[in-house]
């Protein structure tokens with residue numbers, strides 16, 4: 001805890017340090033699969049020693065200090081200063097986390113005030129493995145703007161390269177730093193000149209190549225083989241049945257994307273999965289392998305119809321396959337299996353968090369409408385040992401799900417949610433309403449309301465506009481489901497109210513999913 005007794009620091013800086021020390025100790029931040037390293041902040045004390053002594057008294061002990069290069073040069077350039085004195089202090093923020101303070105002394109007060117207001121140097125730092133710098137391109141493709149960087153030879157053994165990015169509306173995390181051991185001259189040159197719009201557009205235009213490279217890594221078993229252990233290119237070629245030279249070229253691209261780390265060349269080159277890459281392995285608890293196959297397969301073709309979808313009124317899926325997705329899945333069990341796997345994969349941690357945050361006291365029956373494999377229902381029931389569950393979905397989906405359900409606790413019911421749905425104390429609709437237009441949603445919600453008594457609860461799991469992922473998924477829904485769309489909270493509130501449910505509140509879940517909680521009100525109120 002930083003107390004205002006750190007008199008060697010400006011009172012605003014004391015507050016800023018306290019806030020960022022909490023962010024550092026929390027350590028919850030995520031950036032792809034990179035390891036959270038530290039939180040950085042620029043402050044303007046009168047003297048470094050006095051500030052460090054005061055911070056130590058307040059519980060933030062300096063573990064080490066070193067001279068700054070990158071921030072010093074940025075300040076010099078920004079304000080025309082002659083090499084200002086900037087010391088880096090790594091403070092122990094508790095829980096094994098580090099708060100990295102840049103202590104600038106001797107700067108004019110206007111500079112200090114301007115920097116405190118603009119927070120140009122505050123950042124959350126993540127460590128990348130030497131072979132996984134493809135993450136830089138991925139961040140740029142995600143819309144994060146390069147914001148400088150450099151090499152500090154005094155950092156750890158052999159120095160570290162740092163790459164800064166800004167993201168709009170990131171709050172306290174609006175600036176991120178990727179740190180990597182060693183001097184990465186080429187990547188730094190690319191990063192510092194990444195403002196070239198044609199280069200940036202090329203990165204974006206090749207997004208489809210990335211999708212297919214990731215799909216290939218999942219579908220050919222590359223990620224699965226590497227999840228078990230690191231291998232040479234030759235071993236991986238033998239295990240996957242791919243010619244080594246072709247596989248090596250794919251691996252080169254995957255290394256650029258930050259999915260694998262490569263050491264050496266040819267058949268003897270060593271390949272390892274990066275933390276990001278492990279999400280493509282089927283056995284990883286964080287696996288998105290099903291999603292890689294779905295977005296690179298079934299939905300890849302429908303996305304190819306995006307121009308026609310936007311210009312016309314049919315969904316890309318129907319243009320590509322001639323049928324609605326759910327009709328197609330009913331007749332194509334292999335596609336349905338990939339689809340359901342992708343749904344379950346994407347939501348493992350979301351479902352756990354939802355079950356964790358739901359108040360399940362007094363709930364006897366939980367009914368999951370359009371519950372797919374039953375993954376969410378199983379999580380909810382695990383958190384409510386007293387409750388039983390009903391999994392409701394299309395007859396074919398329920399047939400496929402049944403063998404893996406706990407038959408003692410879950411009744412699986414096949415049917416059509418537009419005709420009738422089973423009741424319960426708690427109804428769950430996870431990623432259902434975004435598949436349909438308002439009229440269809442009204443019909444589904446009316447069936448739900450007809451199935452329950454006043455006071456029963458209904459929970460929606462959806463992404464909500466204008467959250468960043470929801471904006472992308474809104475286009476995805478337009479392409480793949482005729483009438484499918486993401487909605488704002490207000491739009492959900494109105495849909496629910498028209499059907500006799502009152503939205504009571506919402507909770508944020510991982511991956512920008514939100515859990516909206518509503519209660520059935522007496523009809524006619």
Ligand SMILES: C[S@@+](CC[C@H](N)C(=O)[O-])C[C@H]1O[C@@H](n2cnc3c(N)ncnc32)[C@H](O)[C@@H]1O
Nearest residue numbers: 326343370371372393394397415416417430431
């Ligand atoms: C996007 S998936 C969501 C699955 C699951 N709730 C989840 O969040 O992972 C939509 C689900 O709605 C089901 N579904 C589509 N049309 C249906 C209908 N008319 N009646 C019942 N279920 C339906 C599909 O089979 C699929 O499982």
